[in-house]
Amino acid sequence: MVTLITGGIKSGKTDFASKLALKYTNRAYLATAEPIDEEMVKRINKHKAERGNLFHTLEEPIDIHKALKNSSVFEVILIDCMTTWLANLFHYKKDIEEYTTYLLQTISSLNFDIIIITNEVGFGVIPLDSMTRKYVDTLGILNQKIAALADKCFLLVAGIPIKIK
Template sequence: MKILILGGIKSGKSAFALKLASQFSEPRIFLATAQAFDEEMAKKIERHRRERGHAWHTIEAPIELPEALKEISSGGVVLIDCLTVWLGNLFYHQKDVDFYVEALVKNIESFSFPLVIVSNEVGLAPVPADKETRKFAETLGLLNQKIARLCNHTYFMIAGKALIAK
């Protein structure tokens, strides 16, 4: 079972993903992609840790998400939160985005345990004025399409409410 949860900022993606993933048996593994580049992000990461509680084993994977997913060999459920932040990290650290995206898609395709994936839908906003932001938005949109094709279910979050997209 593979589930993709899309939505905008503060649409309720992470809370819905935790609720959904908690319905699966343990172990519960949380693949965290965020890096604390500033105090605001550090506080957000800490708040998310508290919300998850002790029922989740967290693996930090801000860059090496494909490898972290590949190394998971136990049953239960895995929650990736989120692809948007991970992709932003790749851009920030000037990694080979195509290589990492291809590796992630391949590892998601072959993953055999329940998997819940969170990502932002940025395609509803105006077209960004600068080239780098356009490239990021387009890359994320294409990544979301690839992941959605691999998933059994896709949800779109609006104002804390889940709409079934697939």
């Protein structure tokens, strides 16, 4: 089963997703963030502290399709998050269409459950620069493709989950 969790920044996505994953005995947390600056180091450390030893942690900023293929020992994997993963692809100048295709094919072939966190970035103003507009558009399309594969989708607003699928 694929569950997609979307919402704005600090809307409660990770907390909600973690509670869903805790219903499983053998679970992993696939982190996509890299400690690129002091603020991100603090965020990563905060997330690690919140998880404690409740999850087996996998860290993969780019090749999450490979990490998923090599993780069939788990009942569920929580991916946090598509927003950061896509930013990593942009940063490292990867072929986004190719990596997206790999990810979607992998998600479709998994024999364990997956919970995917993403951000809903289309609720704000249109970005001023072309690079940010391209990123927002690409994330919106990626979210649509994952939602189409998902069995369940939730939108988090102010910590409140709203089931949309």
